[in-house]
Amino acid sequence: MRASYIVDPIKWEEEFSFHTEVKVRFSETDMYGHLNNTVPFVYFEEARIEFFKHIGFDTWSSAESEKIVVVADLQCDFVKQVYFDEILRIYVKAAHVGTSSVDIHYLAKNSENQPVFTGRGAVVQINKSTGKGTPWTQKEKIILHGK
Incomplete structure (x- = not known):
């Protein structure tokens, strides 16, 4: 588990405090029962939205808001195979807050x-x-900093 954005794996993992659960549906797997490689991005979206709600960062989601949050880039690094009917915990954290962006990490x-x-x-x-x-x-x- 050593992607370029993970400098110290133990510290990186310890910094997660929020997670949501997903169950791998049959429609999300291939003919061998493996999770399709596009599905983690859907899980990231679901977890990110729940994370934003959890920290009280969802004012941009109202129709009256002049601001919206959009995804600029997204990547996934596969560590272990995932199969139909598994229950996964998707952890989310705000790793770095910039001027108008935030780098979100997932586990x-x-x-x-x-x-x-x-x-x-x-x-x-x-x-x-x-x-x-x-x-x-x-x-x-x-x-976003969680303070």
Whole structure:
């Protein structure tokens, strides 16, 4: 489990405090019962949204908001095979907060507490009208930092 964004694997893993569970559906597997390699990105989205709700960072989701959060990049690194009907815990954390972006990290573990895949991705806050990056407010930075 050593992707380029993981400098110290033990410390990296210890920094996760939030997770959500997903159950691997039959439709998410191939003919051998393995998880399709596109599905972790769906799990990342679900976990990211639940993480944002959990930390109280969902004001951008209202129709009145002038700002939205969009995914700028996303990657997944596969560690262990995943099969139909497994229950996975998808851990999420805000690893680095920039001016208008945040680097989100993911860790998926199976029921034996083994890492099965990891990931990271940048999300950027933009103005709905202009499509340009919009800096986080001080309050948003505090929420994202978890302080």
